[in-house]
Amino acid sequence: MSNKSSSSDGASNIDTSGERAAKVGELLGMREFWSGQILHAGVKLGVFELLSDAPLAADAVADELGLEPAYCYRLLRALASLEVLETHDDRRFALSAVGELLQADHPDSLRDDVLFWRSPEYLRSALHLPAIISEGGTSGFAREFGCTIFEYAEQNRAFGAVFNGSQATPSQWMTPLVLGAFDAYEFGRVSHLCDVGGGHGHTLCHLLAEHAHLEGTVVHLPNVIDTEPDHWAGRLGVTDWCQYVVGDMFQTVPRADAYLLKFILHDWPDSECIEVLSTVREAAPKHCRVFVIERLVPEDGRSLAVTRADIEMMAVNDARERTEAAYQSLAEQAGWEFVQTRTQQDETLSVIELRMADA
Ligand SMILES: C[S@@+](CC[C@H](N)C(=O)[O-])C[C@H]1O[C@@H](n2cnc3c(N)ncnc32)[C@H](O)[C@@H]1O
Known part of the structure; x- marks a missing residue:
């Protein structure tokens, strides 16, 4: 019988098993889980809005928000430990610079x-x-x-x-990658660019701001189109060139010279992806291009970020992340032909360009 201390490789075996346990603990992410729960409680209960003007004592926070005072103090103390609040000497609490990002009306609110x-x-x-x-x-x-x-x-x-x-948050750092991928693209051939499921229009409006001749349309479900204050066209001064149109990408999309499908197909099983690509094909003129923007699964499957996202897609949407070959195959089944893929920043984001198969 062997145990840790009597095994032939002795102490190193203890270290190894300790490291293995630490690895499982790290993967389980319990610290991060509870950090997230603490943040969630603070946000949900309105702590960050209440502290926006001035520091307050824990009892005053409890009083204003209708919380149990002793429990409220423990929450504030934990939020301060996470550095989203600061503690003053007199036990008052204030927002930290990071905590400001948790306020609803901060321009980069999280x-x-x-x-x-x-x-x-x-x-x-x-x-x-x-x-x-x-x-x-x-x-x-x-x-x-x-x-x-x-x-x-x-x-x-x-x-x-x-x-x-x-869903809009990643655009803050992904849009520059998309713009980078399009650096060498000749947009002169495109007058009207349609972003299917384009959200608040972060990507499209940045492209419109860069290419003065372009007009754009965001097609999305009503719950996104109805929230005008969130639309990027106003914020980037391109409202005259950008329309927001209610539409269902399984039914119909407007006619355009090119379409963006950014983080759309990974939300759906293959059959629905083919439907979306077919809907676009029905609306598109022969010279049209489609840009499928996704993070690709490498052929050898070795990418923690993408294989983990793949499981998330499986759990939430019965969908998947795909290899470049898998996207090519879907495109072909919907009447599109692969042109090229432009990949950005160590495969963080890829733009697959398609043209009509029989054009
Ligand atoms: C992962 S988000 C990507 C949003 C945006 N393209 C981006 O990159 O930020 C997928 C979007 O598809 C939209 N969507 C889902 N079904 C749709 C439909 N039938 N028609 C149009 N948009 C749809 C969702 O509302 C969601 O915002």
């Missing part, structure tokens, strides 16, 4: 991210992962709520606002 990624809807979907892998098929979201997350966002507008806000 409040919706905290609310969505810790929402019961998202967490409950994730719990179905083992069943999904055993049985295949239906997503965790559909198992819990009987519809897709997009239908749910349409029916539950408060959830929809938070969901859409969280």
